[in-house]
Structures are given as C-alpha cells and as structure tokens.
Amino acid sequence: MSSLPLGTRRGSHGPQARAFSAQLRVELLLLLRQPENLLVILVLPVLLLVFFAGIKVLPSQNGPPIYFLVPGILTLALMSTGMVTLGISTAYQRYYRVLKRLGGTPLRRSTLVLAKAASVLLVELGQVALVLLIAHFGFRWEGKGAWWLLGILLLLGSFTFAAIGLTMAGGLRAELTLGGANGLYILFLVVGGIALPIGQLPTLIQPIARVLPAATFSSSMRAVMEGHGLPLLPFALCLAWAAVSGLAAVTLFRWE
Amino acid sequence: MTAAAPSGSAISLVGVSKSYGDRVVVADLSLEVEIGELVAVVGPNGAGKTTTIEMIEGYRRPDRGTIRVLQCDPAGDTGRVRPLVGLMLQEGGIYPTIKVGEVMRLFSSYFQDPEPGEALLERVGLLEKADRRFRQLSGGEQQRLSLALALVGRPRILFLDEPTAGMDPRARLLTWEIVKENQAQGVTVVLTTHSMEEAERLADRVAILKDGALIAFDSPERLRGGSGPDLLHVELTEPLTPDQLDVVAHLTGVDHVQDRGRGSYDLATSEPAVVAVGLTSWLLERELSFNQIRIGRSSLEEVFLSLTEEAAE
Numbered sequence: 001m002s003s004l005p006l007g008t009r010r011g012s013h014g015p016q017a018r019a020f021s022a023q024l025r026v027e028l029l030l031l032l033r034q035p036e037n038l039l040v041i042l043v044l045p046v047l048l049l050v051f052f053a054g055i056k057v058l059p060s061q062n063g064p065p066i067y068f069l070v071p072g073i074l075t076l077a078l079m080s081t082g083m084v085t086l087g088i089s090t091a092y093q094r095y096y097r098v099l100k101r102l103g104g105t106p107l108r109r110s111t112l113v114l115a116k117a118a119s120v121l122l123v124e125l126g127q128v129a130l131v132l133l134i135a136h137f138g139f140r141w142e143g144k145g146a147w148w149l150l151g152i153l154l155l156l157g158s159f160t161f162a163a164i165g166l167t168m169a170g171g172l173r174a175e176l177t178l179g180g181a182n183g184l185y186i187l188f189l190v191v192g193g194i195a196l197p198i199g200q201l202p203t204l205i206q207p208i209a210r211v212l213p214a215a216t217f218s219s220s221m222r223a224v225m226e227g228h229g230l231p232l233l234p235f236a237l238c239l240a241w242a243a244v245s246g247l248a249a250v251t252l253f254r255w256e
Numbered sequence: 257m258t259a260a261a262p263s264g265s266a267i268s269l270v271g272v273s274k275s276y277g278d279r280v281v282v283a284d285l286s287l288e289v290e291i292g293e294l295v296a297v298v299g300p301n302g303a304g305k306t307t308t309i310e311m312i313e314g315y316r317r318p319d320r321g322t323i324r325v326l327q328c329d330p331a332g333d334t335g336r337v338r339p340l341v342g343l344m345l346q347e348g349g350i351y352p353t354i355k356v357g358e359v360m361r362l363f364s365s366y367f368q369d370p371e372p373g374e375a376l377l378e379r380v381g382l383l384e385k386a387d388r389r390f391r392q393l394s395g396g397e398q399q400r401l402s403l404a405l406a407l408v409g410r411p412r413i414l415f416l417d418e419p420t421a422g423m424d425p426r427a428r429l430l431t432w433e434i435v436k437e438n439q440a441q442g443v444t445v446v447l448t449t450h451s452m453e454e455a456e457r458l459a460d461r462v463a464i465l466k467d468g469a470l471i472a473f474d475s476p477e478r479l480r481g482g483s484g485p486d487l488l489h490v491e492l493t494e495p496l497t498p499d500q501l502d503v504v505a506h507l508t509g510v511d512h513v514q515d516r517g518r519g520s521y522d523l524a525t526s527e528p529a530v531v532a533v534g535l536t537s538w539l540l541e542r543e544l545s546f547n548q549i550r551i552g553r554s555s556l557e558e559v560f561l562s563l564t565e566e567a568a569e
Contacts (some may be wrong), residue, residue, distance in 0.1 A: 015366070
C-alpha cells in the first residue's frame with residue numbers, strides 16, 4: 001500500500017493503490033482533526049466507562065460493573081465512529097459536493113469506500129484497545145471468552161453502524177443526518193444496554209429496546225465475553241441488522 | 257492510451273435530450289467540439305448549461321442521444337475518460353477542513369503523471385496559502401484552487417462550470433490567462449459562463465442555449481455579424497413592416513439588413529455615415545421614431561440578449 005514505483009505498471013491497480021493510501025490518510029486526518037469527532041470517538045466512551053465503573057449504580061449480581069460496561073462501551077465506540085462520525089462527515093461531504101467532485105477523478109468509488117472503511121476500522125481498533133487497556137489497568141478487568149468471536153461481533157457491528165450512518169448520509173439532507181445520527185446515538189446509549197441494563201428500563205420499552213441494534217450487539221458481546229459463546233437470538237438479530245442496514249445503504253445512498 | 261490525433265472531434269453530442277420528470281432540460285442537442293478548441297456555453301438561467309456540461313462530464317446519462325468524449329462514452333467508460341479530463345464544479349467540491357497543500361497532494365495521487373502540485377499552486381497564486389484550510393479561503397481563492405485541481409492530471413479536456421463566478425477582476429484575468437495557456441498546449445476547453453466578455457475573450461466558438469436547445473453555435477465574430485466596424489445598429493420603437501424593411505434594405509450603401517427582433521436591426525454597410533444620414537432622413541419622413549442609431553459592431557451581449565429573447569417569443 002505504500003510506495004509503488006510510478007509509471008511502471010500496466011492496468012490501473014497501481015494508481016488505485018496509491019490513491020487508496022492517499023485517500024485513507026486524508027480521511028483519517030480529517031476525521032481526527034475535528035474536535036467534535038474526538039469528543040464522540042474518544043472522550044465520551046472513556047468518560048462513560050470510567051464514570052459508571054467508578055460509581056455503584058449498576059446492579060452487581062454479575063460481578064463488578066466493569067464486566068457489564070466493557071461490551072456496552074465497545075458497542076458505543078462503534079456507534080461513535082461508524083454511525084455518528086462517518087455518517088455526519090459523509091453527509092457534509094455530500095452536501096459540499098466533495099463526493100461528486102471525487103467522482104470526476106480517476107479515483108474509483110470502490111476505492112473511496114474502501115478507504116473510508118479502513119479509516120473507520122483503524123479508529124475503532126484504537127478505541128477498542130483504549131477501552132480494554134483502561135478496563136484492565138484501571139479496573140482490573142480480565143478478558144474472558146473467545147477473542148475471535150468478539151472480533152467477529154466487532155466487525156459485524158462496525159459494518160452495521162457504519163451502514164446506518166451512511167444510509168442517513170446518502171439519503172437525507174446533511175442537517176437531518178446531523179440531528180438523526182446524534183439522536184439515535186443518545187437513544188441507543190440509553191436503551192441499548194450500554195451503561196444501563198435493559199432490565200432496568202420500563203417494561204413496556206424493554207421488548208423494543210432488545211431488538212434495536214445497540215442492544216443486540218452489546219448483549220451478544222456481553223455473552224461472548226462472559227464465556228457463553230454467541231447467543232442465538234441476539235446474534236441472529238445482529239446478522240439481520242447488518243443485512244438490512246447494508247442493503248439500505250447500498251440502495252438509498254445518493255452521491256449527489 | 258495514446259494521444260488522439262491533433263485534429264478531430266474531442267466531444268460530440270448527437271440528438272441529446274434530458275428531462276427531469278416533466279421538465280425538458282435539454283432538447284435534441286447536437287454539437288461537435290474539435291480537439292484544441294475552446295467553446296463557451298452561454299444561456300439564461302435554466303437554459304440547461306450545467307445539465308449539458310454534466311452529461312458531457314459523465315455525471316448524468318442523457319435520456320436520448322449519444323455523447324462521445326474522445327470516442328468514449330463518458331458515463332459508461334469512466335475508467336478511460338476520467339484520467340483524460342479535468343473539471344471544475346460550479347461550486348464546492350472540496351473538503352471544507354482540508355488544507356490547500358493536502359488536497360493538492362490528494363488529487364495528485366489519483367493520476368499517473370500529475371503536474372507538480374507546488375508549481376500549480378504557484379501558478380494560481382495560492383502557494384503561500386498551502387497551509388490554509390479550504391473554508392478559510394475567499395470565494396475567488398476557492399475557485400482558483402478548484403482550477404488548479406482540475407489541471408493536476410494534465411487533462412486533455414477541461415470542463416469549467418462558471419470558472420470565474422465570484423472572482424475579482426485580477427483573479428479573473430489570471431484565470432483567463434491560465435485557460436488560454438492550456439488551450440495553447442492543445443487542451444480542449446468547454447466552459448459555461450454568464451459573462452459575454454469572458455465568452456468573447458476566450459472562446460473560439462460560443463454555443464447559446466435557450467430552453468435546452470442550441471439556438472446558435474459560432475465564433476464570437478460571426479455571431480456579432482458583419483465584418484469589421486462597418487455596421488449600423490438601429491432600434492426603432494415599432495418593428496418595420498416587410499415593405500418598409502425592403503425599402504431600408506435598398507437605401508444607398510446598405511449591403512444587407514439583419515432583423516434582430518423587436519424593432520432592432522443591423523445594417524451591414526461599407527459606408528456607415530452615408531447610411532446613417534439616409535436612414536435618419538427616411539425615418540423622419542415617415543415619422544417613424546427610434547431609440548438609437550449607432551455605428552459600430554453589435555456586442556456579443558446584444559446578440560445574446562436578442563437571440564435569447566427571440567427564442568422566448
């Protein structure tokens with residue numbers, strides 16, 4: 001992906017590789033340059049983790065609150081990056097006709113999408129590492145369960161929340177995406193089993209909350225991290241959300 | 257891909273139509289742009305300029321008709337067309353928070369053999385602002401950056417959608433110079449503009465669009481009609497009857513009369529002063545009143561206004 005020699009290649013894979021690494025660099029740079037992005041990507045998840053792990057508002061029948069919080073905060077991290085940050089920044093790139101302008105260059109759409117996906121995954125990798133390190137060194141959290149299952153859930157969640165963000169970005173006006181993504185974020189934070197168990201929500205809301213993507217991912221991750229393996233129903237719902245949001249993004253996204 | 261022959265067709269539109277819902281935006285448009293030619297597309301707001309240029313750029317597919325850009329379908333064969341064209345959108349197109357130098361490097365990465373970014377920034381007068389973010393630039397600076405980005409891939413065809421809109425006079429002159437320079441190197445240029453001065457100064461040929469139809473496509477000189485300054489322009493308060501027009505056409509010294517519509521006529525002559533005297537006394541005799549009689553060539557602006565008005569009736 002780094003330095004390929006110029007002008008020696010046949011076909012166009014070479015230039016696309018060069019364009020990909022330049023595009024990835026710019027996507028990452030612009031993402032991290034915005035203070036509000038850093039707030040939602042880093043500060044908020046860490047703050048919530050530390051705050052709720054430090055106080056005793058959570059029921060402790062399943063051990064220290066940190067074990068409840070880590071899967072929830074990991075889900076929140078994916079929402080922060082994929083749904084909120086990617087969604088809103090893409091919405092404004094569409095609004096300012098950046099996507100249209102890029103469409104007028106040899107950069108392929110697939111290369112652009114890959115670069116965006118890679119930038120999101122890199123940011124999320126950093127988030128996951130940060131959350132786990134803080135949990136481990138700050139709150140004596142120890143990893144349990146199958147890491148590869150957690151990895152699958154993180155990837156699937158990353159895809160799902162990014163697709164939700166891109167569906168809004170490509171289908172709605174930029175201001176609506178801004179409001180919608182932030183609104184969903186807060187809704188998912190409250191009813192998604194992130195820092196507050198769903199069992200503590202009003203009973204009327206609970207069944208709805210359980211099928212929303214935030215809860216299906218946080219509860220699946222929680223089950224995996226408690227060593228139970230993938231829970232059938234929540235994981236099936238995760239797959240369904242991934243499929244639906246992916247399909248929605250592909251069909252509803254307008255480049256202009 | 258080898259360079260196309262130095263002459264031949266760079267762009268060709270045959271019977272191109274485009275509607276949005278019930279609204280016909282471009283109607284049966286055919287035109288050919290030669291390689292190395294500079295064509296200005298002008299027309300009132302809503303005439304279909306941007307839709308036309310965006311179809312040629314490959315952003316939209318025509319409902320009917322065919323478009324070829326260097327023998328390729330611009331909307332279908334993007335892999336071959338994109339490396340050969342540079343374009344400027346009417347506005348925007350650049351990440352608001354990206355720095356000037358960063359976006360130049362980014363766009364350079366899209367092309368096999370890009371023009372050195374620093375030299376381009378220098379050329380458009382933005383080198384010392386390489387660390388500024390796009391949104392901190394003035395409107396004219398943003399346009400110039402956009403022009404530099406259009407040029408970075410050493411395009412064979414340049415599409416500029418109102419390139420000098422919002423520029424101060426100095427920036428506009430600089431832009432004209434750069435566009436001319438590129439044309440001199442064999443680049444084909446298609447630009448849209450509202451400025452007849454721009455069209456007149458830059459274009460080899462001017463395409464006038466009205467309601468999505470091509471109503472004139474010729475060199476600025478030919479559009480203005482007449483050769484040299486030997487032209488008498490008359491604006492009467494009432495149009496002449498065909499009989500009267502016939503009399504005027506046979507006044508001493510008049511070679512040819514062109515009806516510009518709404519009582520406005522251009523009289524081609526090699527003796528404008530003689531015709532002016534003859535015409536004035538004839539009009540006074542008939543008690544026909546007039547708004548002005550002027551010797552000289554009609555400006556492209558006048559031609560544009562009269563042509564687009566005529567077509568409206």
